Amino acid sequence: MTSVKFHSGEDLPLEMHKVRIVQKLTLLPVEDRLKAVQAAGNNTFLLRNADVFMDMLTDSGVNAMSDRQQAAMLTADDAYAGSATYERLAERVRGLFGMDYFLPTHQGRAAENILSESLVTPGSIVPMNYHFTTTKAHITRNGGEVVELIREEGLETTSALPFKGDMDTDALRSLAAGDRPIPFVRIEAGTNLIGGQPVSLANVRAVREVCDEFGLLLVLDASLLADNLYFLKVREDECADLSVGEIVRRVSDLCDVIYFSARKLGCARGGGIAIRDQALHDRLRSLVPLFEGFLTYGGMSVREMEAIAVGLDETLDMDMISQGPQFIAFMVNELTARGVPMITPPGGLGAHVNAMEFLDHVPQQAYPAGALAAAVYIAGGIRGMERGTMSEQRKPDGTEPLSDMELLRLAMPRRVFTLSQVKYAVDRVAWLYENRHLVGGLEFIEEPPVLRFFYGRLGATSDWQEKLAAKFRADFGDSL
Numbered sequence: 001m002t003s004v005k006f007h008s009g010e011d012l013p014l015e016m017h018k019v020r021i022v023q024k025l026t027l028l029p030v031e032d033r034l035k036a037v038q039a040a041g042n043n044t045f046l047l048r049n050a051d052v053f054m055d056m057l058t059d060s061g062v063n064a065m066s067d068r069q070q071a072a073m074l075t076a077d078d079a080y081a082g083s084a085t086y087e088r089l090a091e092r093v094r095g096l097f098g099m100d101y102f103l104p105t106h107q108g109r110a111a112e113n114i115l116s117e118s119l120v121t122p123g124s125i126v127p128m129n130y131h132f133t134t135t136k137a138h139i140t141r142n143g144g145e146v147v148e149l150i151r152e153e154g155l156e157t158t159s160a161l162p163f164k165g166d167m168d169t170d171a172l173r174s175l176a177a178g179d180r181p182i183p184f185v186r187i188e189a190g191t192n193l194i195g196g197q198p199v200s201l202a203n204v205r206a207v208r209e210v211c212d213e214f215g216l217l218l219v220l221d222a223s224l225l226a227d228n229l230y231f232l233k234v235r236e237d238e239c240a241d242l243s244v245g246e247i248v249r250r251v252s253d254l255c256d257v258i259y260f261s262a263r264k265l266g267c268a269r270g271g272g273i274a275i276r277d278q279a280l281h282d283r284l285r286s287l288v289p290l291f292e293g294f295l296t297y298g299g300m301s302v303r304e305m306e307a308i309a310v311g312l313d314e315t316l317d318m319d320m321i322s323q324g325p326q327f328i329a330f331m332v333n334e335l336t337a338r339g340v341p342m343i344t345p346p347g348g349l350g351a352h353v354n355a356m357e358f359l360d361h362v363p364q365q366a367y368p369a370g371a372l373a374a375a376v377y378i379a380g381g382i383r384g385m386e387r388g389t390m391s392e393q394r395k396p397d398g399t400e401p402l403s404d405m406e407l408l409r410l411a412m413p414r415r416v417f418t419l420s421q422v423k424y425a426v427d428r429v430a431w432l433y434e435n436r437h438l439v440g441g442l443e444f445i446e447e448p449p450v451l452r453f454f455y456g457r458l459g460a461t462s463d464w465q466e467k468l469a470a471k472f473r474a475d476f477g478d479s480l
């Protein structure tokens, strides 16, 4: 990784790439932002992208691609079966993870569907450091139960702990000693829902030991592995002198299965499952033609597959994988300096605002993280994502589990925004923090039974949004 010092003493993340294709952005006036968010049922997933200035909803499928990825797309081999593109991608995955078998899927959750359909049985439990929304939905759909074993400190919002994503292996051992079947243990790299917090290599090794003791399968969700690799390199002594490729192998050698969303890992659009054991591969394989497509494309466009192969290769470059975490750290540090409650230490994926504290006057039942997402859009045309109680699903008896954390995620798609845009986002969130007393809650108007956060619609519990927009106009004059 290149480290460049500024003579001024400023600590700035310097981009080690240049921009060669651009997309024009629009920033609507605040009155139009208010209308747009209300028309979207206060759900940022339902906003039109054309109405968004900074799209910080996710890093999924929206990271910038490199010139090498774009070039590779032109060499894609279009064939229903036996495409040379598949060979190239499978070889790349094999080279990266050292596993013999690769099944392509159209995205990450499709891999979760195949793993859950094949392995999860009614009454079984799947221990993991922390759940992801789609993972949990697939496991419970197949009658299994997710058991989260995140280390106790993982849920502390502010901390200096380098690996808050680690699993509590004592808890795993006690669970494994019980009598409920465990189809697999899942480790999520770069733990999404608790602020993109990484998992240490030492912890993966400790989990492996428990798996060996009890004959359990270890599955790694590598969707957010790129950020996690950066943190392993800079935060874990054992990795300091290793190349990124060597770090990947230290992790992957401990796992039986590695699946990933290539909308994140590899910076294109797709997914896949790497498998060590042939018998397991054969068992999982039968579902690929059923749900995805033939075994050599799995529902992906061959052009995207070429881009993924190159993207995986580029994941081994510290200049590439450091960009996200460094921009995120910049944003988190700037907001923290302005008093905004942020999840610390800065993790991967994006900057995570602690909505429970930001809006400590809004009860969890009124979705503070969802309300904050709507308010940040009104304040700056910035689209974030609620990661809190709205992202949970109701229990079978209809009661609502309150989320451990109420987060507003401001994702940092890699190499997409400039530093001045990040500074703009900091400015608007800081303004909102000063005016936080104006922000109220939300309530569901339309609530889908599964993954409700994707397309549920909500209304404000009072006229707080109008008041917020008016305050913006009063403070900013004729500025957008």
Ligand code: F0G
Residues within 6 Å of the ligand: 057, 058, 059, 060, 107, 108, 109, 110, 132, 134, 135, 188, 192, 221, 223, 224, 260, 261, 262, 263, 270, 271
């Ligand atoms: N696992 C993790 C850790 C993820 O972050 C995601 C997606 C998936 C699995 C599912 O992959 O979207 O390709 O089907 N996360 C996206 C996000 C949706 O915005 O965080 P997918």
